[in-house]
Amino acid sequence: MDLDRLQQLIGHRFDDAALLRQALTHRSFGQPNNERLEFLGDSVLNCVVATMLYRHFGRLDEGDLSRLRSNLVKQQALYEIAQRIGLSEHLQLGEGELRSGGHRRPSILADALEGIFGAIFLDAGFPAAEKAIVALYEPVLRSVDPLTLGKDAKTLLQEWLQSRKLPLPVYSVVATHGAAHSQMFEVECAIPKLQIRVLGSGASRRAAEQGAARRALEAAQAAMPPERKRSRARADAPVRGDAPAAA
């Protein structure tokens, strides 16, 4: 296992290479594996991402910060970073996991990446882990829209309409299909003012409403010109009393 290139990509050279190997070892391979390191890395990651968001978005309230954080540390975000640094070719998996394509499974890759963060923390302390995480997350953070990331379609549609002083959409179930245990719902989302009527379907009323809201938002955005960016700049501005200290 040539780990030089990986250490370059994660921005940390290990004093104790055994820690890195442990972080790359799935439980299916045996002991020691990355399960405890993942526990540790998860909380280090949470802390570093919280710090980044706190400093970057000086005017977002704690609810918005929490929403952004949970979206940046969730499996999909970790999986995308793991793919970027080619983590799958370094994993140690048991026979069965290997055969079933475990080295491409998002959960396994995300866990291993968290394990690496925990391993860096043990190898060289918080500042080293912070440095590596910040470097890997910078491109992610740059692409974050703090006003929309992690919000569901119904919320986004509602906020879009409210910001244009338009009345709220009306949802109604137009049909249900199938037996009780495998029902499908069809829901209409109507915005009469914009002459929009679209359908969404799903295994629950809620899921069908979200689908309809997504289509309605697309239709509404196509029908009306985009608004100028207002709040993005505000959210970015640091405020007095919240100035970051040197880490």
Add this chain to the structure above:
Amino acid sequence: MDLDRLQQLIGHRFDDAALLRQALTHRSFGQPNNERLEFLGDSVLNCVVATMLYRHFGRLDEGDLSRLRSNLVKQQALYEIAQRIGLSEHLQLGEGELRSGGHRRPSILADALEGIFGAIFLDAGFPAAEKAIVALYEPVLRSVDPLTLGKDAKTLLQEWLQSRKLPLPVYSVVATHGAAHSQMFEVECAIPKLQIRVLGSGASRRAAEQGAARRALEAAQAAMPPERKRSRARADAPVRGDAPAAA
């Protein structure tokens, strides 16, 4: 507001005293308040407690570590520490909150303590926050029983019985009272081998079972001598490959 004594008790002297004042300011008092600092402090606290647990319990798996962590960072644990350091006399609250006894409210005290952790982090970085949190949590950690903390009564009873090779308890609903929207359940928990039959009641079947399990465990422990401590020592032992680095 004399903050000298408080800074002594939390083990950190602020360079920027405005940060400490902000941490002590509830949103009812105005701006700047501690809501954003609380977001930051919550994640710093999570990270430090995870580290303490990882190092202290070298053989606990990640599930047990997560259970312990969530119990140590929850509102009640923070509230008890806040009381120990007399936090309530330093809070800045709005008129209404003051009149309704807000300075004694567990949620307000817990949030302010998290705000203080965030403020220390901004004032002097991670090591300073870690030092303060470790000092405040040391007495808490010493009293933790990793085998029981945060487990519900049914789980504890089941584990107690299994460790003695005794058969599992039997739960049965013996009565329900009241109308549909305000029902009360009465559940019996029976351990025939120990001749134990006790009742528990609650607003749900689940709650009633937990109540009955609690009583059954008390009765069982009274009926049988305590087992020698086995797993506590094992959970404490550090393992190779997990050795902590200097923080």
